[in-house]
Amino acid sequence: METILTTQRLRLTPHILPDAEAMNRWSADPELCYYSDDTPAPAEPEPIEETRRYIERIITRQDDNILRWGVRRIEDDQLIGFCMIVFIDHHNLKCKVGMAIGEKTAWGKGYGREVLEALVRHCFEVLGMNRIGAEIYAFNAPSIRLFERTGFQREGVIRQSVVKNGLYEDEYVYGLLRDEWRPKPLCGPATAIE
Numbered sequence: 001m002e003t004i005l006t007t008q009r010l011r012l013t014p015h016i017l018p019d020a021e022a023m024n025r026w027s028a029d030p031e032l033c034y035y036s037d038d039t040p041a042p043a044e045p046e047p048i049e050e051t052r053r054y055i056e057r058i059i060t061r062q063d064d065n066i067l068r069w070g071v072r073r074i075e076d077d078q079l080i081g082f083c084m085i086v087f088i089d090h091h092n093l094k095c096k097v098g099m100a101i102g103e104k105t106a107w108g109k110g111y112g113r114e115v116l117e118a119l120v121r122h123c124f125e126v127l128g129m130n131r132i133g134a135e136i137y138a139f140n141a142p143s144i145r146l147f148e149r150t151g152f153q154r155e156g157v158i159r160q161s162v163v164k165n166g167l168y169e170d171e172y173v174y175g176l177l178r179d180e181w182r183p184k185p186l187c188g189p190a191t192a193i194e
């Protein structure tokens with residue numbers, strides 16, 4: 001069973017095959033890779049067939065520990081990003097979240113905030129998690145702002161975790177506990193679809 005999450009302006013839905021076109025473009029975007037990948041962007045996007053196979057694997061995989069969504073704007077149904085809950089640990093009730101607004105013209109409009117709040121709400125209210133973790137490069141100021149504003153606390157630093165433009169950069173470890181969470185009325189309840 002899949003789940004749709006809704007926010008004021010967004011619908012987070014399971015991936016569909018046509019998502020491959022945008023995902024393919026984003027996978028080779030130097031700025032996106034700089035902020036979210038451990039390795040630099042490839043010189044060329046991977047062949048589109050490869051991205052389609054990746055999306056197909058996501059669609060067909062029955063994995064209890066990973067949930068992924070495409071982020072779609074309600075007003076025009078455009079895919080503007082993607083997000084995920086990973087390392088879902090049903091014994092220790094913890095998981096990690098990740099996200100990207102791939103369409104850079106959509107940055108700075110508060111969409112990231114809506115996505116993160118929907119993910120957090122799903123983790124605590126539907127999955128029953130106690131802890132949500134995230135790792136963020138120390139130079140990723142917008143993401144730090146986003147997670148801290150949602151209530152995540154900086155818990156530590158992984159020193160010299162990645163090489164960016166020939167320099168070592170630190171990575172911060174963030175966490176949000178169920179008891180600390182103050183829900184904001186930005187997102188609706190999750191909807192289950194068959």
Ligand SMILES: CC(C)(COP(=O)(O)OP(=O)(O)OC[C@H]1O[C@@H](n2cnc3c(N)ncnc32)[C@H](O)[C@@H]1OP(=O)(O)O)[C@@H](O)C(=O)NCCC(=O)NCCS
Binds near residue numbers: 108111143149
């Ligand atoms: C991080 C990301 C998801 C944010 O999405 P977004 O829709 O632009 O986020 P929002 O508009 O909700 O909020 C961004 C916040 O960062 C702030 N911000 C933007 N640029 C900033 C900068 N250079 N320094 C500090 N804060 C900055 C914005 O002002 C905003 O805060 P505010 O609402 O309090 O003013 C998006 O930039 C992205 O996809 N980046 C690339 C991938 C990535 O970094 N993913 C996260 C990996 S952990």
